[in-house]
Amino acid sequence: KQEVTQIPAALSVPEGENLVLNCSFTDSAIYNLQWFRQDPGKGLTSLLLIQSSQREQTSGRLNASLDKSSGRSTLYIAASQPGDSATYLCAVRFQGGSQGNLIFGKGTKLSVKP
């Protein structure tokens, strides 16, 4: 079964810390992996997309890595700010899945304290 797991479920850090969010998936046959941010009661905002042939992607203070063979991805947030507080979701598009369907983890709820 194709599954995505995110650890930890929740994380609280003081402002300024660097942090890592983890995502693991059960099948290495993927098209891509996408990280999203979700604010309470809101939709999903795409942060980074990593194709299966790529090892990492960067956008500002965010860096996402992909190790397809081990079924893992990490989202690194540098110099965290209170505005980074949100739920971060990892989603994988597996080969052989429904037309472009993303399989989501349950997310990591991040709280950055001032």
Add this chain to the structure above:
Amino acid sequence: SQTIHQWPATLVQPVGSPLSLECTVEGTSNPNLYWYRQAAGRGLQLLFYSVGIGQISSEVPQNLSASRPQDRQFILSSKKLLLSDSGFYLCACLAGGSTEAFFGQGTRLTVV
């Protein structure tokens, strides 16, 4: 880039009443469109997807249905709502030639 509109943002409906949620997409043509549901404490679950007008695939058996009357319009419906239909409904778009998915702002449905 594409923009996804969903409405309404929130909805409270009695058990047994009908439902119609609408999603429209701007900035692209012939996209793949998806309806997801996000229940409290659970991940996002794919309900329906569509690769073109009139083409609907259902991922899970349920009380809901979907339709795609126009290229950039996707509608989620129910004839009679159940309490278990409560949740946060999200529309997503995968534009032609792109592999990056974009989401709307969602509709919070509470069935009472």
